[in-house]
Amino acid sequence: MEYDLTPGADAETTLAAFLARAEADPTVLGVVLSGSRAHDGMPTVRSDFDVHVVTGDEGPSAFDALDGYRSDQLDLVVLKLAEFRRRGLPGDPQSWSRYAYVHARVLADRLGGGIADILDRKRTLTAAEAAEQAAGYLDAYINQVYRSLKSHRDGRGALAHFDAAESVPFALEVLFALHGRVRPYNKFLEWELSRRPLGRGWAAERLLPRLRRILADGDPAAQRGLFADVERAARAGGHGGVLDSWGIDLEFLRP
Template identity: 45%
Template sequence: MDILGEVMERAGGDPNVLGVVLTGSQARGMAGPWSDVDVTVVVEVQDEPWRHDTRTSRLDEVVCTVDGLADTSVHWRRYGFRGAKVLLDRLGGGIAELVGRQATLSGAEAAAHAREMLGAYVNQVYRAVKSYRNGDEDAGRLDAAESVAWLLECVFAMHGRLRPYNKYLQWELDSFPLPGGWNAALRPGAVAGAAISLFGDVEGLARERGHGDVLDGWGTDIDLIRAFRMAETSALGIVACSRLPGDEPAPHSMPGTDQAVVPHPSS
């Protein structure tokens, strides 16, 4: 019997177990030779809402209560349930409903998270631009790299979605494409060096979604980002364009550099 079969046999014989959820690469069809089996076992009663029960090279098992699974306040945990497979549901669909709730932002959650992450993204890009302006290119590159996480958080939230874990970013874009040219712009190989050059597109999307006041709160400081972004995109020859999902030409590099030129999405 394989490891998942062992988990299911044990769960099936335990009346305290109400559900079993397969997550991770196995659930998403991405398992490789080094992949373990990630499962969340939902129980009726235990001393704490969440407990890491088993962690081996073959099995990563987390045990939680129904109330724990219903708690969506821990943001980083939620994407883990995207694409999850419910293998046992003794609540007549209740476990599947809670799993779906974990993996999906409500409209209010998406709007609040988008605003918070937009502010963090602008702040980090502003730091990067100031570092470049001051002649500290190493700090500028570090700041720009750090802003990519906030970029992904805010763009996905503005589309009502949770930001994928990095290893699942391409899977997310392939499985659930974003509109316009965002699928091409956010590919792992493209977005890693594009936090500043995508600023204008993020700004356009934010204003369309009603978050313009977050940007306006920066006053004239934001003009420094706009000016740097325009200079950067002009130097690299990047032209804003609108592309349909799936229309993803490979990025190319400027002669003598390893910096990718990426297509710019429409909002």
């Protein structure tokens, strides 16, 4: 059976009709809402519904052909249960997509809570994941700051700016991993920091202007100031060994 996805009068009507069809189909095990509609205060009049449909591993589903469907009302992802279990987790080719599930909401769960349990596994980093990610991204962050400041020193300001810009995503990965959390997509960064603060010193009104300054021109003083704060947080989080492996080069990075 092929489903007609003719839009309704509005996105809410279209979603309700789609959800009714999904719930009536025994091959559909779960439906999950992601994106702006899952973040209170984020949707606009142009926001569609990002919906992930989970189907059974055994046999085809009429919903399989809808994977990747996009309109101004619905954006669909269709996954088999096994794929849904690993989506976004370490080792998955789409591990970068994990934040899509951090605030996702269950719209249908034919597994009696099983879909919700799988979602909960994705929402926060395990202690092992947090330690590994914080260490790895910290080393990458240090590397980019070091490269940028060396280029500034050597009169290559434009190229230094590129390295400074690349350091910002690594810094954010470190900060969120130190708190056992998945780094949000940039669109939700201020929302996340405002509603679920990382703690003292990382409030949105303080951190975001510092990041924008670095992204604007790679200012060396701004980079060194941020590095000093990241270093303190990383040492407090048990990652002094990563920092100390850089030896005397750390002095070059500090204010």
